[in-house]
Amino acid sequence: MKRIxxxxxxLVALFAFSQNATAQKFGPKIGYNxxxxxxxxxxxxxxxxxxxxxxxxxxxxxxxxxxxKAKLVPMILDLQFEVxxxxxxxxxxxxxxxxxxxxxxxxxxxxxxxxxxxxxxxLLFLYAEAGPYASFLLSAKDKYSFSYQGETESxxxxxxxxxxxxxxGLMMGAGIQLGLGPVxxxxxxxxxxxxxxxxxxxxxxxxxxxxxxxxxxxxxxGL
Numbered sequence: 001m002k003r004i005x006x007x008x009x010x011l012v013a014l015f016a017f018s019q020n021a022t023a024q025k026f027g028p029k030i031g032y033n034x035x036x037x038x039x040x041x042x043x044x045x046x047x048x049x050x051x052x053x054x055x056x057x058x059x060x061x062x063x064x065x066x067x068x069k070a071k072l073v074p075m076i077l078d079l080q081f082e083v084x085x086x087x088x089x090x091x092x093x094x095x096x097x098x099x100x101x102x103x104x105x106x107x108x109x110x111x112x113x114x115x116x117x118x119x120x121x122x123l124l125f126l127y128a129e130a131g132p133y134a135s136f137l138l139s140a141k142d143k144y145s146f147s148y149q150g151e152t153e154s155x156x157x158x159x160x161x162x163x164x165x166x167x168x169g170l171m172m173g174a175g176i177q178l179g180l181g182p183v184x185x186x187x188x189x190x191x192x193x194x195x196x197x198x199x200x201x202x203x204x205x206x207x208x209x210x211x212x213x214x215x216x217x218x219x220x221x222g223l
Contacts, residue, residue: 023222024068024070024222025068025221025223026067026069027067027184028066028219029065029066029067029217029219030062030063030217030218031214031216032061032062032063032216033059033061033214034214035058035090035210035211035212036057036058036059037056037089037090037208037210037211040205040208040209056090056091057090057091057092057093058090059087059089059090059091059107059108059109061088061089062087064085065082065114066082066083066084067081067220068082069120069184069220077119077121077122078119078122078127079117080117080118080129081117082115082118083113083115085111085112085113086111086112086113086114087112088110088212089107089109090107090108091106091108092105092106104145105146105147106144106145108140108143109139109140110137110139110141110210111138111139112138113135113136113138114133114134114135114136114192115134116131117132118130118171119131125176126175127174127176127177127188128172129171129172129173129174129188129190130170130172130173132169132170133168134166134167135166135167135168135210136165137160137163137165137166140158140160140162140163141156141158141159142157142159143157144156144157161200162199164198164200167194167196167210168196170192171190171192171193172191173188173214174188175188176188184220185219185220186217186219187218188215188216189214189215190216191212191214192214194210194211197209
């Protein structure tokens with residue numbers, strides 16, 4: 001029994017040292033975005049065609065960034081700031097009414113610089129995180145592809161001027177973390193919920209908001 005107490009004490013001491021060693025960390029992170037655009041109405045109009053909003057699919061892109069983590073309450077609560085290159089958007093396949101052989105594909109590719117501020121509640125090697133973010137639009141393109149009787153044509157349009165330059169919302173997620181002396185390793189999944197309509201001067205009742213799932217990992221070093 002004494003040996004069990006000794007091992008348990010050693011494990012707790014090792015964990016406490018691990019947590020104290022991760023007081024301030026800075027490093028890179030990488031992730032994978034699965035994004036779509038949530039539409040408040042039932043239908044949208046694309047190239048003169050009415051398309052069900054539910055037909056909007058998922059766009060996938062790599063995301064990169066840097067993070068800085070500081071301890072607020074030892075072994076309980078951290079504050080983490082990030083700066084991320086954050087590709088978002090959606091894609092859609094649709095059929096032209098009255099022209100059976102004509103199909104279209106639209107890829108909305110909108111790239112942001114996203115800055116979140118996240119509170120991270122910790123329990124052993126697990127954590128839950130939540131907080132607000134601000135995103136700044138870097139570029140925005142709608143890419144069209146049309147297929148008719150075996151022939152395909154493509155075009156793209158710069159739509160940055162039609163979108164708001166900033167987007168705000170909330171992030172929430174969970175993951176695992178491990179402190180190994182001066183090195184900090186984390187990995188998790190996060191949901192980004194846009195709270196603002198991304199369309200500039202939108203006079204319709206239909207709103208468009210970013211919704212993104214992100215799987216990510218990062219490594220930090222002591223400052």
